[in-house]
Amino acid sequence: QQQVRQSPQSLTVWEGETAILNCSYEDSTFNYFPWYQQFPGEGPALLISIRSVSDKKEDGRFTIFFNKREKKLSLHITDSQPGDSATYFCAASARNSNNRIFFGDGTQLVVKP
Amino acid sequence: DPKIIQKPKYLVAVTGSEKILICEQYLGHNAMYWYRQSAKKPLEFMFSYSYQKLMDNQTASSRFQPQSSKKNHLDLQITALKPDDSATYFCASSQEGTASAETLYFGSGTRLTVL
Numbered sequence: 033q034q035q036v037r038q039s040p041q042s043l044t045v046w047e048g049e050t051a052i053l054n055c056s057y058e059d060s061t062f063n064y065f066p067w068y069q070q071f072p073g074e075g076p077a078l079l080i081s082i083r084s085v086s087d088k089k090e091d092g093r094f095t096i097f098f099n100k101r102e103k104k105l106s107l108h109i110t111d112s113q114p115g116d117s118a119t120y121f122c123a124a125s126a127r128n129s130n131n132r133i134f135f136g137d138g139t140q141l142v143v144k145p
Numbered sequence: 146d147p148k149i150i151q152k153p154k155y156l157v158a159v160t161g162s163e164k165i166l167i168c169e170q171y172l173g174h175n176a177m178y179w180y181r182q183s184a185k186k187p188l189e190f191m192f193s194y195s196y197q198k199l200m201d202n203q204t205a206s207s208r209f210q211p212q213s214s215k216k217n218h219l220d221l222q223i224t225a226l227k228p229d230d231s232a233t234y235f236c237a238s239s240q241e242g243t244a245s246a247e248t249l250y251f252g253s254g255t256r257l258t259v260l
Contacts, residue, residue, distance in 0.1 A: 064247050066247065066248070066249075068249075073253070074253055074254075075149075075235050075237070075251030075252050075253050075254055076188070076235075076249075076251050077250075077251065078248050078249070078250075081247075081248075119187075121187070121188060125247055132190055132193065132201055132203075133190070133247065133249060134190070135187065135188035135189075135190075136187075137186075137187045138187045138188070
């Protein structure tokens with residue numbers, strides 16, 4: 033059973049628009065949700081993260097909205113730039129899990145100029 | 146300068162052969178991991194090590210053997226290679242026991258192709 037699911041699989045937006053990437057999870061013990069950004073030929077890099085005690089986390093143009101009751105979260109990228117074109121992975125982990133982090137399948141974002 | 150060095154960047158092997166993927170991290174971290182990325186499973190956890198001891202193993206096959214000769218090294222030995230092993234293998238590290246213990250730092254990967 034896949035622990036973390038992401039949608040859409042791919043997303044294309046125009047420069048300046050807001051991109052919305054969705055994520056849902058199964059395990060209610062998950063309490064930490066990082067988003068990783070991956071460019072072609074590189075490893076994933078942490079972009080922004082949120083803990084389950086919060087419902088929103090903002091960092092510049094990137095905002096995570098978290099709904100614990102529905103076990104859903106989303107990443108909003110406002111004023112999208114061509115340089116934001118990358119694959120975004122939603123991930124989740126639980127305390128005392130040997131730090132095992134479960135990744136979703138990723139959303140490939142293309143921002144057209 | 147890259148803080149996690151993976152070597153080689155590209156690797157081509159024949160079916161049945163054995164290869165070792167190298168990973169060294171210079172972040173001073175005490176935990177290291179291997180992940181596999183392929184078209185079928187974008188980021189699949191394989192192993193985690195803490196203080197050079199195996200903590201978690203989610204690889205069904207014994208053909209995959211991590212090797213930790215030093216605190217900042219975690220190599221991956223793959224024996225009896227199969228075409229299905231073709232993927233990009235990422236090494237990662239983190240610092241356990243700190244507020245940022247859950248943040249993984251990834252290397253740039255080794256792309257393995259098995260013919």
